[in-house]
Amino acid sequence: MKDESRNGRKFACTFVVLHPSTFILISLAVAANPSGAADPVIVATVGGVPIYRSEVDRLAAKVTGGRAVNPAALPMLQAQVLAELVDRRLVLAYADRTHNGESPTEIETALAKLTKQLAVKKRSLEEYLREQSISEIELRRQLAWNQAWEQYIGRYLTDARIEAFFDAHRRDFDGTEISVSHILLQGAHSGRRADGDALAGEAARIAREIAAGRISFAAAARKYSAGPSAAHGGRLGWIGRRGPMDEAFSRAAFALEEGQISGPVKTPFGVHLIRCDAIRPGGKKLAHVRQELEDALARELLEKLAQVELRYTPVEFTGKLPHFKVGTRELAAP
Numbered sequence: 001m002k003d004e005s006r007n008g009r010k011f012a013c014t015f016v017v018l019h020p021s022t023f024i025l026i027s028l029a030v031a032a033n034p035s036g037a038a039d040p041v042i043v044a045t046v047g048g049v050p051i052y053r054s055e056v057d058r059l060a061a062k063v064t065g066g067r068a069v070n071p072a073a074l075p076m077l078q079a080q081v082l083a084e085l086v087d088r089r090l091v092l093a094y095a096d097r098t099h100n101g102e103s104p105t106e107i108e109t110a111l112a113k114l115t116k117q118l119a120v121k122k123r124s125l126e127e128y129l130r131e132q133s134i135s136e137i138e139l140r141r142q143l144a145w146n147q148a149w150e151q152y153i154g155r156y157l158t159d160a161r162i163e164a165f166f167d168a169h170r171r172d173f174d175g176t177e178i179s180v181s182h183i184l185l186q187g188a189h190s191g192r193r194a195d196g197d198a199l200a201g202e203a204a205r206i207a208r209e210i211a212a213g214r215i216s217f218a219a220a221a222r223k224y225s226a227g228p229s230a231a232h233g234g235r236l237g238w239i240g241r242r243g244p245m246d247e248a249f250s251r252a253a254f255a256l257e258e259g260q261i262s263g264p265v266k267t268p269f270g271v272h273l274i275r276c277d278a279i280r281p282g283g284k285k286l287a288h289v290r291q292e293l294e295d296a297l298a299r300e301l302l303e304k305l306a307q308v309e310l311r312y313t314p315v316e317f318t319g320k321l322p323h324f325k326v327g328t329r330e331l332a333a334p
């Protein structure tokens with residue numbers, strides 16, 4: 001996302017893709033507590049299985065690419081990353097509960113395949129385990145999960161479903177661009193729930209002023225917005241569906257028609273009011289964006305399975321990191 005904070009630093013909040021061709025290495029890289037870590041910090045448990053702070057930190061580093069994060073955005077980022085890990089654990093629990101896991105023989109075959117791949121690169125399995133800070137037991141568990149996930153994806157990503165999804169979300173994938181303006185409200189700690197709720201109330205009040213004709217959107221941006229674009233009446237210019245803005249921002253913007261103003265939109269940077277100034281239709285066909293469609297459907301499947309498993313597998317948070325309320329994307333009170 002383009003960071004509209006006062007210090008002007010940039011931070012992209014794009015989560016890793018869960019397509020079967022890429023997920024295995026990502027899941028292994030964030031799978032377990034680093035071996036030998038002193039006093040590991042547990043931030044959540046899923047069915048009694050812990051998620052460690054170190055896992056959140058590693059995935060967050062992947063998300064940000066190592067770039068500095070605005071302190072006000074950090075709580076939301078940590079909550080998003082933790083939610084991602086919780087969803088993955090829930091889907092693994094779903095696979096275990098529904099007996100969709102692989103047999104011991106199949107796990108051994110997968111382990112042997114990985115060992116051969118490492119040998120080609122003149123690396124041993126032991127070296128790999130040390131580098132990834134996981135045990136062989138955890139590796140076997142992750143191999144079982146990855147194979148189960150590929151089976152789910154294989155059944156879910158049918159041509160008919162992909163085509164229907166493209167038709168229902170064409171503007172999100174066909175290269176359409178939207179020219180937007182926004183008003184950004186920031187508090188001292190925009191990622192905190194109480195602060196975010198207060199900012200959302202203020203954004204709603206400003207929206208009512210604009211709707212009543214008491215102030216124009218541009219004038220409101222100059223008066224209230226904390227972003228650098230305030231000097232230009234809030235104008236940000238053209239954006240695509242998948243960049244450069246935060247996902248919540250882009251999703252809200254692309255739901256608007258020309259001239260419409262969104263309700264309050266919470267992102268790691270604060271609360272936004274977004275106006276769609278113009279729409280430039282795209283011309284990409286399904287064949288051009290099939291991978292993006294598959295990735296979006298993989299995300300949809302992950303979230304669906306996680307929601308189902310919540311009925312059977314308890315999720316508990318220790319309060320060591322910011323987190324969302326279970327089953328939502330709303331920050332829990334600190």
